[in-house]
Every structure is written in C-alpha cells, then in structure tokens.
Amino acid sequence: MRGPVVITGGGTGGHIFPMKAIAEQLQHRGIGASDLRFVGSRRGQEARLLGDSPITLTLLAGRGIQRSFSPKALRDNLGAVWGLGEALIVALVKVAKWRPSVVVSVGGYASFAVSLAAVLYRRPLVLVDLDATPGAVHRIFARFARTRCTAFASHEPRTVFTGVPLRDAVVEIDRSDAARERIRSRQNPPIASTRRVVVVMTGSLGASRVNRAVSDLARRWSDRADLTLVHVTGRRDYQEVVSRIPEPGALDYRVVEFADMTELWGLCDLAICRAGATTIAELTALGIASVLVPLPGAPGDHQSKNAAALAEAGAARVVADNDCTAVVLERVADDILSSSLPSMGAAAASLGRPGAPRVP
Numbered sequence: 001m002r003g004p005v006v007i008t009g010g011g012t013g014g015h016i017f018p019m020k021a022i023a024e025q026l027q028h029r030g031i032g033a034s035d036l037r038f039v040g041s042r043r044g045q046e047a048r049l050l051g052d053s054p055i056t057l058t059l060l061a062g063r064g065i066q067r068s069f070s071p072k073a074l075r076d077n078l079g080a081v082w083g084l085g086e087a088l089i090v091a092l093v094k095v096a097k098w099r100p101s102v103v104v105s106v107g108g109y110a111s112f113a114v115s116l117a118a119v120l121y122r123r124p125l126v127l128v129d130l131d132a133t134p135g136a137v138h139r140i141f142a143r144f145a146r147t148r149c150t151a152f153a154s155h156e157p158r159t160v161f162t163g164v165p166l167r168d169a170v171v172e173i174d175r176s177d178a179a180r181e182r183i184r185s186r187q188n189p190p191i192a193s194t195r196r197v198v199v200v201m202t203g204s205l206g207a208s209r210v211n212r213a214v215s216d217l218a219r220r221w222s223d224r225a226d227l228t229l230v231h232v233t234g235r236r237d238y239q240e241v242v243s244r245i246p247e248p249g250a251l252d253y254r255v256v257e258f259a260d261m262t263e264l265w266g267l268c269d270l271a272i273c274r275a276g277a278t279t280i281a282e283l284t285a286l287g288i289a290s291v292l293v294p295l296p297g298a299p300g301d302h303q304s305k306n307a308a309a310l311a312e313a314g315a316a317r318v319v320a321d322n323d324c325t326a327v328v329l330e331r332v333a334d335d336i337l338s339s340s341l342p343s344m345g346a347a348a349a350s351l352g353r354p355g356a357p358r359v360p
Helices: 013-028 046-050 071-098 109-120 136-144 177-185 208-220 238-243 261-267 277-286 299-312 326-351
Strands: 005-008 036-041 056-060 102-105 125-129 147-150 159-161 196-201 227-232 252-256 270-273 289-292 316-318
Touching (some): 005 013, 005 109, 036 046, 056 071, 071 109, 102 109, 125 136, 196 326, 208 227, 208 238, 227 261
Parallel strands (some): 005 036, 102 125, 125 147
C-alpha cells in the first residue's frame, strides 16, 4: 500500500462510531493498524472513544460554526475560525508526511482540515454521508470526492448506496429470545421476563427537553408493573434527572448517565431517542421500533429527514421537540406497545443495512 488510510471526522459519537466501524472492516480486509490513521477533534469525544485503539489518533483544534449572529455566537465563531486555521496547518503537515493512499471523511467540523489538505495534495477523497442531507463540510467537498458513500439511496453522480458503517459489536448483537433472557438476567437487578423494556437514549450530552419529559413520564407510568424504563440521560442532565426520580412504584425505572448500548439494544423493545444517522442505522439493523424526537436546528434539518424516512416506512413515530412532553410520549408509546410493536420492528428491520461495509 502506497500510504496509510486516513479516517477523519468526529465531534460526536455519531461520527466517531462510524470511523471505528470503517477501521474495523479495513483491518478485517488485511490492512494493519499501523497503516491506518484517525484524525478528529480535541473538543469531541475522540480521545475517550478512540484513545485506546492501536491506530494512531491525531486531534486537531477547532469547533463547529454557530449559525447565529448573537454577540456570544460571533465571539465563539471567531475562536472557531482561529482554531480551524491552526487545524489546517497541522493537517497540511500531517498529510504531506503521510501521503495517504486515501482520505475517508465521515463529516463533522473535525473533518474539514484533513479533507481540504487531501484536495490540495491531490490525494483520493472518499466521503461517507451519514445523514439524509449531507453536512456543510461534505457539501463543500462533494465536487472533489472520488466517491460518496451514502446512507440513503441517491442518483447523484459518483455515489454508492452503502448505508451507515456499523461497529462489529452492534452487528453481532443477538436479539433472539434466549439471548435477551440472558441479558435480562445479568442486569443489576435482573429484569423480569414479564416486563417490556423501553430504552431512552439521546446522546452523550443528552437532550434536556427529552430528559424532562421522560422524568415526568416515569411518574405517569408509576403503576406499570409490565414495563422497565431505562433512562440514559447523558452527561449534562444526569444529576437533575436523578434528583427528580419519583418514589418507588410498580414501574422498574432505571436512570444511568452512560451505558453500553450494545447491551441495551439487545434487550430493548421500544426506543425513545434522537434521529442521528448512527442511531437510525443501529435501530434499523436490529429491527427496533422507535419514537424519534429529531434535534431542532440540526444542519440541513437532517434529523427530521432521517426520522421521516423511518416514519414513512412504518418503523417509527415522530414527535417534534416542541411537542415532547410526558403526555405526548405516553400516548404515542402506549399506542405502539399495545398494538404495533411487532409490525414496527419488522418495518425497521426491512430498512436496515447491517452489512455496511462488512467483509462478504
């Protein structure tokens, strides 16, 4: 191989996990860790999620540009531009030194500098579009890319419909009845087989509106002896949610800051979550019915478009962020649990592409 494969992107788990999945599959195809490079952001979760990998990790300065003209946003954007300049200098030096055989970008602000360096040095650039609408960085570099791998079918030139790359740990989840009983039994405390499991997960930071609504939902479901509600709050709201835990009742309500989602997806009956690309890909690969609350103001409104694709197929119900209250979540979730859980799970599975980008 002429030079290493550079995989760049990040800032959120939604970018980092696909980076990890791509690296896993390249290694399965015989490319050693020494011939791979990760490039991400100092401000994101790359250090925590990729830092223990044998693959060299380079972290660049920078942050995302805020789409606002408020004084604070303008100050932050000046800092972002300064950081971007610093990141570009480092990226130019690194790409000149590595002379990569290909640069693979999964998007996010962390990918801009290395993608630009690839174009300037005429190194092959592959874009992995994770959402229904490509982010700003990929819109900029689409004309320069050798290939674009898309999560949704596209008829645009130089595109290949691959789906979102998923980690081995996700694709290998066993959701058979026997496996789910084993997962239930090893929870602390174990989850009774008579209870259906609702999992709430909105990202590493969490989503305040969703977290508040689910806290209130736990009160409304206090007499539900048939349910377990696992509430993964994220870092930002954990203490507030813990402080609002209702008095013990028939509901099995579990609040955690972070969790092994491969474990939770293994036992989940119904998910309540945002509509980021990686989350959507995992839900469909595993055939999990969901209530999706798209992040408002996401670039290109891509989360609403992701959610709409599932809703149109009958795989999910969509609740707007402004409408996300305990009353609405209770009505929607109860309707799914009482009548349409199997059909929605089957519809989700029909959309899944768990083989992206796996070795045949």
